[in-house]
Amino acid sequence: MTSLINAFKSYFKNKNPYKLTSVSCNSQFGSFIFDPHGNIFSCMEIVGRKEHSIGNYTQKEIEWSASKNKWFSHNITKSTKCVKCKYALLCGGKCAIKEFNKLNSSNNECNSFPFLLNQAANLSYNKYNQFINTNNYEE
Ligand code: SF4
Structure with missing residues (x-):
């Protein structure tokens, strides 16, 4: 409030x-949280839950997952x-x-x-x- x-x-x-x-918040358009295992999340609440990972940064180029579109088009x-x-x-x-x-x-x-x-x-x-x-x- x-x-x-x-x-x-x-x-x-x-x-x-x-x-x-x-x-509702920036997790739906431009929030990027990098965990130490190479996963990228857009919401603090689900860091560590791989099913919500929007991408992976362990390779030379970021690999985006289908979750990215799910989050960023919601x-x-x-x-x-x-x-x-x-x-x-x-x-x-x-x-x-x-x-x-x-x-x-x-x-x-x-x-x-x-x-x-x-x-x-x-x-x-x-x-x-x-x-x-x-x-x-x-x-
Ligand atoms: S129906 Fe949706 S847009 Fe309307 S007040 Fe509730 S959460 Fe917000």
Whole structure:
């Protein structure tokens, strides 16, 4: 919730627009973690689980695995629920590894984003009003 509050604060104070995204985190487009055994992963949570290795760096050239495409093409369009959700580009969808592990695959599961967005917007707006009245933006 802190990142949402900071995003709203940045908007109210400096008029910086909220950044839209189609992914949950950078593991889905540009994170590379090299383990000491030659494997490359894109998510800290699954380092050591070879089935999620996106490549191998032990040879002269990196050998990418099919997992790389799986990770780097995963976005809100891959979820039947997210693709219809009005918050999708604000939220970025569910955590990829939770989806891959089917931990969060129930159609009713969501990452609480709508609730948190509402809370963060109200909290930030109240603080902004305080700022207008006192010229002091309390952290
Ligand atoms: S709020 Fe829920 S349904 Fe909507 S994009 Fe985020 S995870 Fe998907």
